[in-house]
Amino acid sequence: MDSRASSEKARIYDALDEVLSDPVFTASDSLSRFLRYVVTETLEGRSARLKAYTIALSVFGRNENFNPQTNSLVRVEAARLRRLLALHYNRNPGASPIEIQLPKGSYVPQFTPRQSPPHPSRDSPPTNRPAIRNRWKVPQSAFAALGAVFLIGIASLAIAPLLSRLPADDEAETGTMAWERPPSISITPLQYDARLVQAAQARALDVEILAALAGFDFLRVYDFGSEAQQRRTDYRLEAHASQVDGQLAIHYRLLHTATDQVIWSQAFPHLPFDFTGNARRPLVSKVASILGRTYGIVFTDRYARMPPSDTTTIGFACIVDGYQYFNTPSLKTFQQVLDCANRTVTATPKSSLGQALKASMLIDGHLKGYAIGSMSEGALEDALQAASSAVELNQHSSQAYRALFLARFYDGRFDEAFAAAKHALALNPHSMEIRSRVGSAYILRGDFKSGMKLLNEVSTIADNHAAWLEFYYFLNAYHSGDQSEAKRHAFRASVTKTPLGAIARIIALHQRGNDPAAKKWVSYLESEFPEFAIDVRAALGRMQMLPAVAERLTDDLEAAGLSAKRLNTAHGIR
Numbered sequence: 268m269d270s271r272a273s274s275e276k277a278r279i280y281d282a283l284d285e286v287l288s289d290p291v292f293t294a295s296d297s298l299s300r301f302l303r304y305v306v307t308e309t310l311e312g313r314s315a316r317l318k319a320y321t322i323a324l325s326v327f328g329r330n331e332n333f334n335p336q337t338n339s340l341v342r343v344e345a346a347r348l349r350r351l352l353a354l355h356y357n358r359n360p361g362a363s364p365i366e367i368q369l370p371k372g373s374y375v376p377q378f379t380p381r382q383s384p385p386h387p388s389r390d391s392p393p394t395n396r397p398a399i400r401n402r403w404k405v406p407q408s409a410f411a412a413l414g415a416v417f418l419i420g421i422a423s424l425a426i427a428p429l430l431s432r433l434p435a436d437d438e439a440e441t442g443t444m445a446w447e448r449p450p451s452i453s454i455t456p457l458q459y460d461a462r463l464v465q466a467a468q469a470r471a472l473d474v475e476i477l478a479a480l481a482g483f484d485f486l487r488v489y490d491f492g493s494e495a496q497q498r499r500t501d502y503r504l505e506a507h508a509s510q511v512d513g514q515l516a517i518h519y520r521l522l523h524t525a526t527d528q529v530i531w532s533q534a535f536p537h538l539p540f541d542f543t544g545n546a547r548r549p550l551v552s553k554v555a556s557i558l559g560r561t562y563g564i565v566f567t568d569r570y571a572r573m574p575p576s577d578t579t580t581i582g583f584a585c586i587v588d589g590y591q592y593f594n595t596p597s598l599k600t601f602q603q604v605l606d607c608a609n610r611t612v613t614a615t616p617k618s619s620l621g622q623a624l625k626a627s628m629l630i631d632g633h634l635k636g637y638a639i640g641s642m643s644e645g646a647l648e649d650a651l652q653a654a655s656s657a658v659e660l661n662q663h664s665s666q667a668y669r670a671l672f673l674a675r676f677y678d679g680r681f682d683e684a685f686a687a688a689k690h691a692l693a694l695n696p697h698s699m700e701i702r703s704r705v706g707s708a709y710i711l712r713g714d715f716k717s718g719m720k721l722l723n724e725v726s727t728i729a730d731n732h733a734a735w736l737e738f739y740y741f742l743n744a745y746h747s748g749d750q751s752e753a754k755r756h757a758f759r760a761s762v763t764k765t766p767l768g769a770i771a772r773i774i775a776l777h778q779r780g781n782d783p784a785a786k787k788w789v790s791y792l793e794s795e796f797p798e799f800a801i802d803v804r805a806a807l808g809r810m811q812m813l814p815a816v817a818e819r820l821t822d823d824l825e826a827a828g829l830s831a832k833r834l835n836t837a838h839g840i841r
Contacts, residue, residue, distance in 0.1 A: 276310055279378050282365040289355050297662075298348050301326050305376050306367060317374040338659070339617055345374060354490070356381075447582030449620075450569050451487040451500040452480065452521075452558075458507035463515055468542040469508070472517075475551045476504070482695035483559035484620055484666040485566060485586065500524055502565060504558070511536050519554060521564060531557070531564045552728050555697035560729075561590050576603075581611040582621070589624050596764060598637055604628055612653075619661035626653035626670040630677055634809050636798035650674040665695035669704065676708050677811055684708070699729045707739045713813035715743050734761035734768075741771040746816070750778050762788075766796035766806070770824065777827035785827040792829070803829065 283306050286292060292299050304326050305317055319335035319342065327340060335341060349369050356366055368377045454477050457469045481488040489500055503522045508515060511534070520532035535553070539546050558564050570587050580588070585607035592600045605628045611621035629650035654674040657667035668691035675684035688705040695701060706721030722739060737760035744752035757775035760768035769792040776785035793800045800806075803824065807817040 279306070279310060279365055279367075282363045282367060282378070285363045286352070286355055286367060289359070291351060291354065295351070297327065297344065298351055301344060301348055302352075302367070302369075302376075305369070305374055309376055314375045319374070322374060340659070340662075341374070343661075345369060445501075446573050446580075446584040449485050449487050449583045449586075450502060450565055451489060452502040452504060452565065453489040453500040453524075454480070455503060455505050457517070458505075460508065463510055463540065464508050464542055468547075471544070472542070472547050472551070475547060476506075476554060479551050479555035479697045480504075480559050482665060482697055483555075484623075484664050484695075485561065485583070486559055501569075502530065514538060515540050515542060517550060521558065523568065530568050533557070549728075552697055556699050556728050559697065560699055562594075562733075566590070576607065578606075579610075580607055581614050582618070585611050586620060586624050589628065592628075593631070594764065596631070596635065601628065601632060601635075601637055605632070617660055619657045619664050619667050622653045622657035622660065623664070623666045623670040626650040626657065626674055629653065630670075630673050633677065634806075635796075636801075636806065636809075647674065647678050651678060663694060665691045665698060665701060668694060669698075669701050672708075673704065677809065679811060681712065681811075699725045700733075703733060703736055707736065708811075710739045710742055711810060711812045711816075713816055715746055719743055734759065735765050737761070738765070738767040738771050741775070742816070745771075745774065750775075754779060762791070763795075766792055766799040769796070770803075770820065773827045773829070774820065774823045777823055782827060789824075789828045800829075 283303065287299050287303065292302075301322070304322065308314060308317055320333060322341050323329040323333045323335065323338075324331070327344070329340070333340075349371070352367060352369065356362075364381055366379045366381045368379055370377060454473065456473050457464070459469050477488060477490050480486055487500075501524060503524050504519065505522065506517060506519045508517055510516070514536060515538040516534050516536040517538060518532070518534045521530045522528065523530055535550050538550070556563070560566070566587070570591070573584060573587060576584055576588050585604065588600075588607060589604045592604045605625070608621055608625040608628055611618055612625055615621060627650075629646045633646040633650070650670075651674045654667065654670035657664065658671050661667055668687050672684050672687040672691055675681075675687060678684075685705075685708075688701075688708070691701050692698070692705065702721050702725050706718045706725065709715075709718030709721065718739065722736060725736070737756045741753050741756035741760060744750075744756060753771075754775040757768075757771035760771045762768035762772065769788050773785045773788045773792065776782070776788065804817070804821055807820065812820075
């Protein structure tokens with residue numbers, strides 16, 4: 268190799284190191300490995316080997332059975348890598364004299380000389396734009412501050428999922444009904460006075476909010492793009508800083524872009540002017556929970572704007588209908604949502620969210636005892652298959668890992684289940700729903716300490732936790748013998764959505780000596796949840812409740828008046 272070629276090769280490797288040092292790349296090990304692999308293979312004269320199969324084995328750890336014709340892993344990751352490269356170079360226009368590109372339809376990178384951005388002449392008119400409009404043209408000193416953001420553990424966990432929210436290069440959205448796609452939201456930079464907030468801290472907050480919202484599979488999140496791009500998104504999040512009562516306050520508002528209607532606004536006062544990572548963390552968690560959670564601001568507004576579903580509905584509209592089902596479950600709506608999930612995965616086999624919804628519905632049907640055809644026998648097996656497909660299709664989806672956690676848990680594979688739960692929480696540490704599900708699962712298995720730690724975190728962050736969680740707070744108090752606290756949670760538990768709330772009330776009333784009132788709730792349980800009440804032992808067994816805990820519950824239920832026949836069937840507790 269002549270000296271000129273050797274020098275060019277060294278320059279490309281330097282360009283590669285520069286890209287991989289970007290915080291958004293350091294937060295994604297898999298994409299960093301992908302980029303380094305294809306660049307190295309090309310520079311070392313082995314570009315002919317850059318096929319989906321070899322990349323799957325060498326970069327993503329797949330085995331020899333990997334079939335690129337049926338598994339789109341490499342193609343999807345390549346699309347994410349292209350987006351991340353574009354994001355890097357847009358944010359760092361003068362960072363490197365060589366741009367690394369991955370042409371669409373190929374895994375062989377190209378190396379293109381870049382022109383330095385023009386410097387304004389002395390005679391150029393001033394732009395009169397606020398400094399925050401150039402937010403991402405950041406000097407190296409600011410990147411040190413951003414590095415600290417990732418070290419605190421929030422942005423580093425959630426930047427990787429962001430990339431899967433942006434439209435893929437080869438995804439054509441034209442001709443697709445808007446309701447079939449998750450809603451999109453653009454994040455605009457924090458408006459601030461330099462006398463109140465340091466520039467690096469303001470930038471860090473923007474990144475953390477962006478990363479936190481990007482962890483929610485039900486949002487397509489766009490970072491600080493152009494005003495034209497912001498007009499194309501469904502929602503726009505704006506923020507500004509001010510001084511209130513001698514302290515810093517951050518004001519957020521969410522607008523529906525098409526109408527400029529303010530959907531939500533809230534001020535977060537009493538913040539320190541030294542707005543470090545520890546001070547930002549609770550604010551980021553609160554905003555992410557309010558906007559991103561199911562039944563949150565965006566989800567609720569989207570549901571209100573959607574047309575009624577019918578037998579042709581697919582995609583994200585099915586997910587919204589699914590959560591309405593969980594809010595008011597019935598056998599009829601269960602079948603409608605399951606049909607919707609099946610239509611989605613038939614129409615779009617690569618829909619990770621569709622597979623996750625299918626798994627969740629099958630699991631709920633199993634728990635509620637909805638015996639439809641052969642579903643009662645194979646529901647969990649089908650749910651496991653759907654959840655595994657969801658993870659395979661999108662390994663950065665917290666909802667896919669949530670479905671896998673639930674399927675494994677209710678199949679009795681507890682170690683594997685909690686491993687999947689840990690992964691789901693890592694992908695989206697701001698999801699109160701996932702945290703709630705995992706915490707309640709710990710309590711079902713008798714690990715009250717671990718379960719209550721998670722549920723108490725939910726109560727701290729979420730203004731109003733889900734009513735179904737009250738049963739698990741009740742169960743903790745019941746287990747510890749605190750009858751007063753158990754009764755308080757029993758009468759706050761939902762009784763219209765789940766039979767567990769009725770069970771809590773029956774036992775709490777019985778413990779207080781009010782058996783006439785307890786028997787009224789026994790009648791309610793038997794009339795409203797017959798599939799559950801017909802065999803309570805088997806129902807608690809399907810929930811994987813620890814046998815010792817279930818035995819105590821059923822003993823008290825029988826003493827309160829629930830038919831012994833319903834409690835002592837051949838099924839027993841698994």
